[in-house]
Amino acid sequence: MADKTYLDWPFLDDSHRKLQSDLAAWCAQYDFGDEEDIDNRCRQLVADLGKAGWLKNCVPAKWGGASEKLDVRSIALCRETLAYYSGLADFSFAMQGLGSGAISLYGTDAQRQQYLPAVAAGTAIAAFALSEAEAGSDVAAMATSAEHSGDEYVLNGEKTWISNGGIADFYCVFARTGEEPGARGLSAFIVEASNPGLEITAKIETIAPHPLTTLSFSDCRVAASARIGESGEGFKIAMATLDVFRTTVGAAALGFARRALDEAVQHTSTRELFGAPLSALQMTEASIAEMATEIDASALLVYRSAWAKDCYQERVTREAAMAKLYATEAAQKTIDRAVQLFGGSGVVKGNIAERLYREIRALRIYEGASEVQKVIIARQTYNRHGK
Numbered sequence: 001m002a003d004k005t006y007l008d009w010p011f012l013d014d015s016h017r018k019l020q021s022d023l024a025a026w027c028a029q030y031d032f033g034d035e036e037d038i039d040n041r042c043r044q045l046v047a048d049l050g051k052a053g054w055l056k057n058c059v060p061a062k063w064g065g066a067s068e069k070l071d072v073r074s075i076a077l078c079r080e081t082l083a084y085y086s087g088l089a090d091f092s093f094a095m096q097g098l099g100s101g102a103i104s105l106y107g108t109d110a111q112r113q114q115y116l117p118a119v120a121a122g123t124a125i126a127a128f129a130l131s132e133a134e135a136g137s138d139v140a141a142m143a144t145s146a147e148h149s150g151d152e153y154v155l156n157g158e159k160t161w162i163s164n165g166g167i168a169d170f171y172c173v174f175a176r177t178g179e180e181p182g183a184r185g186l187s188a189f190i191v192e193a194s195n196p197g198l199e200i201t202a203k204i205e206t207i208a209p210h211p212l213t214t215l216s217f218s219d220c221r222v223a224a225s226a227r228i229g230e231s232g233e234g235f236k237i238a239m240a241t242l243d244v245f246r247t248t249v250g251a252a253a254l255g256f257a258r259r260a261l262d263e264a265v266q267h268t269s270t271r272e273l274f275g276a277p278l279s280a281l282q283m284t285e286a287s288i289a290e291m292a293t294e295i296d297a298s299a300l301l302v303y304r305s306a307w308a309k310d311c312y313q314e315r316v317t318r319e320a321a322m323a324k325l326y327a328t329e330a331a332q333k334t335i336d337r338a339v340q341l342f343g344g345s346g347v348v349k350g351n352i353a354e355r356l357y358r359e360i361r362a363l364r365i366y367e368g369a370s371e372v373q374k375v376i377i378a379r380q381t382y383n384r385h386g387k
């Protein structure tokens with residue numbers, strides 16, 4: 001990563017600077033492999049990230065983690081650095097945090113003890129199961145049900161777009177318990193992959209492959225003690241989890257964008273066109289200037305949101321939405337510019353710009369599409385104006 005000046009910004013402290021530099025050194029010598037045999041690649045990545053200690057940033061210190069509470073700046077720095085090297089490594093890291101986030105934030109001590117140390121060690125793989133075919137952006141339309149029966153809940157329904165589906169050891173599943181209609185009638189549960197009644201019914205292939213499946217629940221019984229938080233609190237738990245991790249989606253986008261800029265600078269400095277390097281053309285300079293400026297603007301929003309969450313604000317719904325919206329959209333533009341500067345080679349399979357072009361796309365959709373982030377920001381803005 002050529003420009004590390006952002007590490008000196010006041011949002012970060014010495015422990016963050018050391019974390020970034022140690023992780024970058026680890027990444028530089030790690031063999032991230034290719035896009036073959038994705039499920040095993042991800043299992044290996046989780047194991048290796050755990051062994052090296054990086055997954056400690058995904059859980060609180062009391063349960064095998066690095067900081068007293070989830071430190072969003074550390075998670076963001078890890079995601080940015082991993083994404084710079086490998087989208088799949090960022091994915092494996094992020095899902096350990098997102099998949100166990102509800103337990104970290106709202107679990108009982110028994111649940112935390114059972115799952116979080118293994119998540120941090122990379123010996124258990126976590127997943128977050130919120131979305132359904134008819135309930136993606138509109139979470140409140142969720143149909144999967146969890147019926148209370150004695151000291152158990154019985155889950156029925158289907159979840160889709162579930163990252164780590166098929167390789168996860170446990171899923172944090174959100175289902176309708178019906179206390180009230182809509183968003184107020186949801187609860188969260190831990191469902192072990194081996195639980196009878198839980199089945200992987202489809203694998204989904206995407207342009208940047210990672211384990212992604214549809215899950216089906218058919219009279220899937222879990223103990224009442226597997227419920228996370230209070231009954232009817234599911235929506236709040238999901239949103240609080242996203243409040244931590246949404247900012248870090250922006251950080252991953254930033255990692256992809258920084259890589260695109262570094263590769264574009266390298267390529268345009270050596271590619272000769274019309275008797276001079278491509279970098280000598282003013283339109284190339286304009287592209288590089290826009291890329292560099294948007295990267296700094298993204299970093300400011302990402303680390304402002306992370307710092308606010310870590311240091312003084314319980315909820316950062318507005319800041320996280322701005323960070324995710326801006327950083328993912330800007331990274332898409334930055335990577336597109338890099339593809340353009342590479343010319344034909346930028347769209348050839350295996351070229352770094354081609355890979356980044358595929359890897360960035362889903363970030364503008366998952367954990368709330370860009371339009372959803374705009375709705376959140378607009379509502380918060382009206383609120384601030386008393387409207």
Ligand SMILES: Cc1cc2nc3c(=O)[nH]c(=O)nc-3n(C[C@H](O)[C@H](O)[C@H](O)COP(=O)(O)OP(=O)(O)OC[C@H]3O[C@@H](n4cnc5c(N)ncnc54)[C@H](O)[C@@H]3O)c2cc1C
Nearest residue numbers: 128129130131136137161162163362365366367368369371
């Ligand atoms: C690669 C990948 C990984 C994922 N991993 C997970 C996971 O691990 N767990 C999980 O639970 N889910 C996961 N998802 C699901 C993801 O969160 C949903 O795809 C997302 O919320 C959008 O839902 P949808 O696909 O149903 O699109 P829809 O809800 O149908 O939305 C379609 C489009 O409508 C537009 N739109 C939405 N709302 C508005 C609005 N208010 N105003 C204007 N336009 C709007 C947006 O452009 C949006 O992209 C993943 C998705 C992808 C692609």
